[in-house]
Amino acid sequence: MSKPASGTSGTQASDSVLARYEPVIGLEVHCQLKTASKLFCGCSTKFGALPNHHTCPVCLGMPGVLPVLNAQVVDYAVRMALAIGAQVAEVSVFARKQYFYPDLPKGYQITQYDLPYCSGGGVRLSSGKFVNMTRIHIEEDAGKNVHADSASFVDLNRAGIPLIEIVSQPELASPDEAADYLKRLRSLVRALDISDGNLEEGSFRCDANVSIRPIGQKTLGTRCEIKNLNSFRNIEKAIGYEILRQADVLDNGGAIKQQTLQFDAGTGRTSAMRSKEDSHDYRYFPDPDLGPLRISKERVAVIRAALPELPEAMAERFKREHGLNDYDAALLTSDRDLAHYYEKTLKLVGAKVQPKIVANWITSEFLREVNTREWNLAAPPLTAEHLAELLRLIGDETISGKIAKTVFETMVSEGGAPAEIVKAKGLVQVSDTGAIIAVIDKVLDASPKQVADYLGGAEKLIGFFVGAVMKESGGKMNPGLVNKVLKERLEARKK
Amino acid sequence: MASPQPFALTASAIAAQVRAQDASAVEICEFYVKRTAAHAQTLNTHLFFDADDVKAQARAIDQRVRSGETLPLAGVPVVVKDNISTKGVPTTCGSKILAGFRPPYDAHVVERLRAAGAVIFAKANCDEFAMGSSNENSAYGVVKNPWNINCVPGGSSGGSAAAVAADLAPIALGSDTGGSIRQPAALCGVAGLKPTYGRVSRYGLVAYGSSLDQIGPMARTVQDIALVTDVISGHDGRDSTSSKLAATELASALKPGESVRGLKIGLVREFFGEGMDQATRAAVTAAIETYKSLGAVVEELSLPALKYSIAAYYILATAEASANLARFDGVRYGHRHQEPGMSLKSMYRKSRSAGFGREVKQRIMLGTFALSSGYYDAYYAKANRARQTIANDFARAFQQVDLLVSPTSPTVAFKIGEKSQDPLAMYLADICTIAANLAGLPGISIPCGADPQGLPIGLQLMAPQFAEEKLLKGAYAYEQASQWHQRHPSL
Numbered sequence: 001m002s003k004p005a006s007g008t009s010g011t012q013a014s015d016s017v018l019a020r021y022e023p024v025i026g027l028e029v030h031c032q033l034k035t036a037s038k039l040f041c042g043c044s045t046k047f048g049a050l051p052n053h054h055t056c057p058v059c060l061g062m063p064g065v066l067p068v069l070n071a072q073v074v075d076y077a078v079r080m081a082l083a084i085g086a087q088v089a090e091v092s093v094f095a096r097k098q099y100f101y102p103d104l105p106k107g108y109q110i111t112q113y114d115l116p117y118c119s120g121g122g123v124r125l126s127s128g129k130f131v132n133m134t135r136i137h138i139e140e141d142a143g144k145n146v147h148a149d150s151a152s153f154v155d156l157n158r159a160g161i162p163l164i165e166i167v168s169q170p171e172l173a174s175p176d177e178a179a180d181y182l183k184r185l186r187s188l189v190r191a192l193d194i195s196d197g198n199l200e201e202g203s204f205r206c207d208a209n210v211s212i213r214p215i216g217q218k219t220l221g222t223r224c225e226i227k228n229l230n231s232f233r234n235i236e237k238a239i240g241y242e243i244l245r246q247a248d249v250l251d252n253g254g255a256i257k258q259q260t261l262q263f264d265a266g267t268g269r270t271s272a273m274r275s276k277e278d279s280h281d282y283r284y285f286p287d288p289d290l291g292p293l294r295i296s297k298e299r300v301a302v303i304r305a306a307l308p309e310l311p312e313a314m315a316e317r318f319k320r321e322h323g324l325n326d327y328d329a330a331l332l333t334s335d336r337d338l339a340h341y342y343e344k345t346l347k348l349v350g351a352k353v354q355p356k357i358v359a360n361w362i363t364s365e366f367l368r369e370v371n372t373r374e375w376n377l378a379a380p381p382l383t384a385e386h387l388a389e390l391l392r393l394i395g396d397e398t399i400s401g402k403i404a405k406t407v408f409e410t411m412v413s414e415g416g417a418p419a420e421i422v423k424a425k426g427l428v429q430v431s432d433t434g435a436i437i438a439v440i441d442k443v444l445d446a447s448p449k450q451v452a453d454y455l456g457g458a459e460k461l462i463g464f465f466v467g468a469v470m471k472e473s474g475g476k477m478n479p480g481l482v483n484k485v486l487k488e489r490l491e492a493r494k495k
Numbered sequence: 496m497a498s499p500q501p502f503a504l505t506a507s508a509i510a511a512q513v514r515a516q517d518a519s520a521v522e523i524c525e526f527y528v529k530r531t532a533a534h535a536q537t538l539n540t541h542l543f544f545d546a547d548d549v550k551a552q553a554r555a556i557d558q559r560v561r562s563g564e565t566l567p568l569a570g571v572p573v574v575v576k577d578n579i580s581t582k583g584v585p586t587t588c589g590s591k592i593l594a595g596f597r598p599p600y601d602a603h604v605v606e607r608l609r610a611a612g613a614v615i616f617a618k619a620n621c622d623e624f625a626m627g628s629s630n631e632n633s634a635y636g637v638v639k640n641p642w643n644i645n646c647v648p649g650g651s652s653g654g655s656a657a658a659v660a661a662d663l664a665p666i667a668l669g670s671d672t673g674g675s676i677r678q679p680a681a682l683c684g685v686a687g688l689k690p691t692y693g694r695v696s697r698y699g700l701v702a703y704g705s706s707l708d709q710i711g712p713m714a715r716t717v718q719d720i721a722l723v724t725d726v727i728s729g730h731d732g733r734d735s736t737s738s739k740l741a742a743t744e745l746a747s748a749l750k751p752g753e754s755v756r757g758l759k760i761g762l763v764r765e766f767f768g769e770g771m772d773q774a775t776r777a778a779v780t781a782a783i784e785t786y787k788s789l790g791a792v793v794e795e796l797s798l799p800a801l802k803y804s805i806a807a808y809y810i811l812a813t814a815e816a817s818a819n820l821a822r823f824d825g826v827r828y829g830h831r832h833q834e835p836g837m838s839l840k841s842m843y844r845k846s847r848s849a850g851f852g853r854e855v856k857q858r859i860m861l862g863t864f865a866l867s868s869g870y871y872d873a874y875y876a877k878a879n880r881a882r883q884t885i886a887n888d889f890a891r892a893f894q895q896v897d898l899l900v901s902p903t904s905p906t907v908a909f910k911i912g913e914k915s916q917d918p919l920a921m922y923l924a925d926i927c928t929i930a931a932n933l934a935g936l937p938g939i940s941i942p943c944g945a946d947p948q949g950l951p952i953g954l955q956l957m958a959p960q961f962a963e964e965k966l967l968k969g970a971y972a973y974e975q976a977s978q979w980h981q982r983h984p985s986l
Contacts, residue, residue: 057600061822063593063701064580064602066734096818098866100843107821154826283866285875288706288815290735 014240017247018174021212024220025178025239026134026170029185030163031195032141032203033076039140039162040067040110047201051146051155059160061105066289069094073162076194077117077138078295078303080164083192083310084133086121088300094138094290097282102154103143111139111165113284117293123168123188124312125180126330132169138293139163158202170209170220175239179232182206183334187311190336199230206235210242211256221246222256226263226270238263242270314339322346322355331363337377338362341384348388352395361391365405369412382411390418400479403427431478433485436469439477440489443468455494462486506571506665506719507746510612513560513570520553520560520570524614527572531617531663534986538639538661540654542577543585543618552614559612566612567726573608574658574667577618578625579710580699581605584615588701589623589633589651592823592830592850602699603734604668604710604727611726616664620654623852624820625675625703627651628924631915632854639911640683641984642950646908649679649924652713656683659713660951661986666723667713672704673808674903674928676711677940681903681953684942684982686970687713688720689928691960692935693738695724696731702819704812705736707932716980717941717971721745724963740961748964755972756790759896765801766901766927778944778952779902785976786900791969796895798888801930803881805922808929810865810878817862823850857918886934893959898969901927903940903953927955937963941970942979951982 038045041058058065081088095113116137124130143159145152166185172178186204189195197204211223226242229235241263246256261270309317315329324332332342346358366380366387375381390407393399399407399422410421422428430436443465444451454461462483469482504523512518528546535541549572556570575581578588580598582605587593605615622632630638630653638653640646641661648657652669656679659667669676671689680687688711695710702708712723728742762783767776783793825831825846832845851859865874892899904924914920931938936957943954954973958966974980 057598060827062580062598062600062828063586063588063596063822064578064598064697064699065600066698066736068733068735098818098821100821100824102824102826102839105822105827107824108818281868283818283863283868283871285814285818285866285871288704288736289702 014244017244020215021243021247021250022215022217023173023239023243024170024211024213024223025172025174026209027168027172027178027181028207028209029166029182030141030205030207031166031185031189031197033073033162033164033194034196034203035070035072035076035162037070038160039070039073039138040160043160045161049157051153052157054157055159059105060156061107067110067287069290069293070162073138074117074293074295075303076192077136077164078300079192079194079307080166080189081118081121081136082300082304082307083188084121084123086118086133086136088295089115089117089119090295090297091115092117092293092295094287094293095284096287097284099280099282101142101145102152103145103156103159105143105156105159109140109142110287110290112137117295123181123184125177125184127177127180129177131171131181134167134169136164136166139165170211170223175236175243178208178239179236182232182235184311187334187336191308191311191314193308193336199232202230205230208235208239208242210239210246212243212246212250222258224256224259224261224270226261227273229263231265234263234265237265237268238270241268245270311339318355318359322359324355324359328356328359328363331367332359335377338367341366341377341380344384345388345391348385349391349395353391357394358391361387365408373412381415386411386417393418393422397429397431397478398422399427399429400475403429403475427476429478430473430476431481433481436477436481436485437489439469439472440465440482440486443472444489444493451490451493454490465490504665505716506568506714507716507722509571509665510567510569510722513556513612514566516560518570520556520612520614521550523570524549524553524572524616527616527664530661534641534661535617535658535663537644538641538657539636540620540638540658540661540663541574541617542587542589542620542635542654544616549614549616556612556614564612567722568608568611568613571613571666572616572664573613573723574617574619574655574664575605575615576621576652576655576667576669578621578670578701578703579605579668580701581615581618584618586618586701587635588625589621589635590850590852590855591634592847593828594830596829598699600699603696603731605699607727613666613726617658619652619658619667622651622653622675623855624701624816625651625670625672625708626816626854626858628674628678628921629909629911629914630654630679631911632852634852637911640908640950641986642684643908643948645910646950647682647911649682649904649908651675651679652687653679655713656680656685656687659683659685659715660984662983665715666719668710668727669713670700670703670708670710671928671932672707672709672812673932674925676713677903677928677938677953677955678925680713680940681942681955682908682951684945684951684953684979684984685713685715686717686720686939686941686974686980687711688724688939688963688967689931689937690724690728690963691738691937692932693736694728694742694937694961694963696734696737698731698733698737702815704815705819706815707808707812709932717939717967717974718746718749720939721749721967738961743964745964745967749967749971751975753968753972754790755786755969758786758791758898758969758972760786760791760793760969761892761896761899762793762795763801763892763899763901764795764797765799770923770926771902771905772907772946774944774946775902775904775906775952779900779954782943782954782973782977783900785973789972789976793900794896796892798885798892798930800881800884800888804885804930804933805926807878807881807885807933808925809861809922810874811882811933813858813862814865814875815862817859817866820851820855820859823847825850882933885930889930889934889936889959897958897965899957901955901957903927903955907946907950907952931957935960937961937966939966939970941974942982943973943977944979945982951979
C-alpha cells in the first residue's frame with residue numbers, strides 16, 4: 001500500500017490503518033470504443049486532429065440537428081457485456097443528462113440512466129477473487145476546455161466520441177486490487193478489440209469511489225469519489241492516500257463528508273472539487289430523439305459467436321496445451337499483442353523448441369527490451385519471425401543458449417536476422433568431435449596436476465575443464481558434446 | 496366575401512405552367528415579390544426576404560426545366576417558418592438569442608423542396624421557438640391577420656399562415672407541436688396539415704417538443720397540401736424518429752368527384768365543449784351536415800382521456816423544451832452577453848436572460864421543474880401515462896370510425912393583446928389540436944366558414960397514424976362541396 005505524502009499530519013502507518021479499517025472501493029471506468037466515427041454522427045474519432053476539425057452540425061449541437069446511433073458502438077458494447085458474463089437488455093433507453101458547461105454543446109449529455117443496456121457480470125482478479133459488476137452503459141464523451149491566460153477555448157473533437165462506462169460493485173478492498181482490476185479490464189477491452197485502452201490519451205479513464213469502515217461493521221462508510229485517474233500508478237496512489245486520509249479523519253473523531261475529489265499526482269494528495277450540497281440535479285429523462293435501444297437475441301447470438309478468445313481462457317489454454325506455468329500464462333495473456341507475439345513465435349519455431357523456452361525468452365529477454373526501449377507491442381522492431389529463427393538455432397544446436405543471448409543483444413542493438421549475425425560473427429557451435437577432441441587434449445595437456453587430481457577422485461574438477469575448453473573455443477563448442485567427450489578423454493588418461 | 500382574384504394560383508397550377516414553360520419561374524416569383532413588397536411589412540409576416548436571391552433561385556429553376564428536369568414544384572415559391580434551418584439564410588426561430596444566426600446546413604425538408612424545384616422564398620415570422628398560439632411571442636413583433644390587422648393570425652406558424660392567406664406565396668411550411676400549423680391555418684382561412692409523427696423528417700427543425708414536433712405544409716387547397724406533403728415526407732436516415740414506412744402518393748390519390756359515401760366520421764363530444772364561440776359551432780355543424788349530405792355517416796363519440804391533454808402537453812412539451820433550449824448558451828453561436836471579467840455562470844445567465852423572451856423562459860422553468868429530482872414521477876412520468884391513455888382512446892375510436900371531426904380552434908382570431916396577459920386562456924386555444932400531437936396522429940385544418948365579421952373558421956379532421964391518404968380524401972371531398980377556400984382577404 002502507498003504511504004501518504006510526507007508531512008500529512010496525523011497519518012499512521014498503513015498496516016495499522018488496515019488492522020482497524022476495511023477499505024471499500026468501487027470503480028467507474030470510462031472506456032473509449034475504437035469505432036471510426038462518433039456515437040451519433042459521422043465525424044472521425046481519430047486522436048490528434050487540429051481543434052474542432054472533427055466536428056459537424058450534429059456534434060457541435062447546432063439548432064435543429066438530431067442524433068443517429070452508431071450501430072458499431074452497440075456491437076462493441078455488447079461484446080464487452082458478453083465477455084464479462086453480463087445480461088444484455090433487450091430494451092434499454094438513452095437519456096439526457098442535463099448540465100451547462102462549455103465543452104457540452106447541447107447542454108446535455110446523451111447517456112443511459114435507469115435502463116442501461118448491460119447489467120451484472122464480473123471480472124476475476126489475479127488472486128482468484130471475483131469482482132461483480134453493477135452495470136455498463138453507453139454514452140457520449142464531452143469536448144475539452146483549453147484555458148489560456150486571457151481566454152478559454154473549446155475543442156469539440158472529442159464531443160460525441162463513444163464511451164462505455166463500466167461500473168463495478170464496491171467490492172475491491174485495496175489499492176492493489178483496484179489496480180489489478182483495472183489491468184484486467186484493460187486487457188479485456190484490448191483482447192476484444194473494442195478499445196485502445198490507452199490511459200495517457202484518455203481512452204481509458206477511471207473514477208474511484210472510496211470509503212472505509214471499522215473492521216466488523218456491516219454498514220458502509222460515507223464515500224468520496226476521486227475523479228479522472230489516468231494511470232495505474234496514480235490510481236493506486238490516490239486510493240492509498242484517500243484511505244489514510246479518511247482513517248485520519250475518523251481517528252480524530254471527525255466524520256467523512258461526501259464529496260468529489262481530485263488527485264494531484266505531484267503532491268500525491270486528493271483535494272475537494274465539490275461537495276454533495278452543490279451536486280447537480282441532472283434532470284435525466286429519456287431522449288425523445290432516440291427511440292428505445294432494442295438489441296435482439298439474434299444480434300447478441302451473432303456477436304457471441306464471433307467473440308475472440310478472452311485472456312482468462314487463453315491463459316488456461318496456454319497452461320493446458322503448452323505446459324506453461326501460471327505466471328507465464330498470465331503474463332503472456334495480459335496483453336492481446338503480447339499473446340499474439342507469443343503464439344506467432346511458437347508457431348514459427350517448430351517442434352524442436354519447447355513452448356516453455358519460447359515463453360521464457362519472451363517474458364524475460366523480450367519484455368525487458370519492450371519495457372526499457374518502450375517498444376510498441378503491436379509492431380515491435382524485433383519481429384516474431386526473427387525471435388523464432390533465433391530459437392530454432394538453439395533447437396537445432398547451431399548455437400548454444402549462451403551464444404543466443406549475445407546474438408539477441410546484437411539483434412536488439414543493431415537489428416538483422418539471427419542466422420546472418422551468427423554467420424557474420426562466426427558463432428556457429430562446434431559439434432565436430434575431432435575439433436573438440438583437439439581442444440580438449442590441448443587443455444588436458446596444459447593442466448597435468450588437475451588431471452591427476454580428477455583421476456584421483458576430485459570429480460568436481462570437471463567444471464574447471466569445461467570452463468577452460470569453452471574459453472579456449474570462444475564459447476562456440478557444443479556444451480553437451482564437450483561434457484561427454486571430456487569425460488571420455490579423461491577416462492582414457494587413466495590407463 | 497372578397498372575390499377570387501386572378502393571381503390566386505395554386506402550387507399545382509404554377510408547377511404545371513412552369514414545367515410546360517407557359518410561365519417562367521422568374522415571372523411567377525416577380526409577381527410574388529411584388530405582393531410581398533406591398534404587404535409583408537404591414538402584416539409583419541417575414542423575418543427574412545431577399546428578392547435578389549429569390550430571382551437567382553428562379554433563374555436556376557428555369558434552367559433546370561429547360562434542361563429537361565421534371566420538377567414537381569417547379570417555380571413554386573415556398574415561405575419557410577423561421578424555425579426550419581436554411582443554409583446560409585438567417586434562421587432565428589423568432590428569437591433574439593438567434594439574431595443573425597445563419598445555419599451551416601439545410602433542413603431535410605428544405606433540401607427536398609429545392610430538389611423538387613421550389614423557390615425558398617422567405618423566412619416566416621413565428622412565436623419564439625414555436626411557443627405560442629397568437630404569434631405575439633415573436634421577438635420581432637406580432638404578425639397581423641390579413642382578414643383583420645387588429646387580430647392575431649394564430650400561432651405559432653402565424654407568419655406562414657398569414658403569408659399564404661395574403662397570397663404572398665402559394666405554399667408555406669409550418670411546424671406543429673400542439674396545433675401550430677392547424678390553428679393559424681384556421682384563423683387565417685387556409686389549409687394546414689400536421690402529418691403523422693415520423694412522416695416528415697425533423698432534421699433541421701429547431702426542436703421545441705421533440706416527441707411532438709412535426710413539419711407540415713400550409714396551402715390554399717387540399718390538392719396543394721398533398722403535392723407538398725409528397726415532396727417532404729418519407730424516411731430520412733438523419734432523424735431516428737423518421738418512419739421507414741413507405742409514403743403513399745397523396746396528390747395522385749385525390750380524385751375530383753370521388754364519393755365519400757359510407758365514410759364514417761366521428762364527432763368527438765369533448766371538442767364541442769364550453770368556450771366555443773357561436774359562429775364556430777354553427778360553421779362546424781354546417782360542415783358536418785355537408786358531410787352527411789355527401790353520404791358520410793356521422794356518429795358522436797367520447798374520448799374521456801382528452802381532459803388530460805392540455806396538462807399532459809404542457810408538462811411533456813416544456814420538459815423536452817427545457818433540455819432542447821439548453822444549447823442556446825452563448826458559447827458557440829447566437830447572442831452572448833459581453834462584459835469584461837465576467838464569470839462563466841454569469842455569461843450563461845445574462846446571455847439567456849437577454850436572449851429569451853418571457854414565454855420561452857416560462858416554459859423552460861415549467862419543464863425544468865417537471866423534471867426536477869423528486870417531481871419527475873408526479874409530473875413527467877404521470878404525463879407520459881396520460882399521453883398513452885389518450886393514444887389508447889384514439890385507437891379505440893378509430894376502430895369505430897375512419898376520421899374524427901372537430902373545430903380546429905374554439906374561437907375565431909382574437910384581438911392582438913386580448914389574451915396575452917392570460918396564459919391559461921391562451922393555452923386553451925390549442926385544446927382541439929393538442930391531442931393529435933400527443934397521439935402522433937395526422938390532422939388537417941381546412942376553411943369551413945366565417946364569423947359575421949368575416950374572420951375565418953377552420954374544420955379539423957384527424958385520422959389514424961399514417962392514414963394521410965384517408966385524411967386528405969375526406970378533406971378534399973368537403974373542399975369540393977364548399978367555397979370557403981376560395982375566399983381571399985382584401986388588402
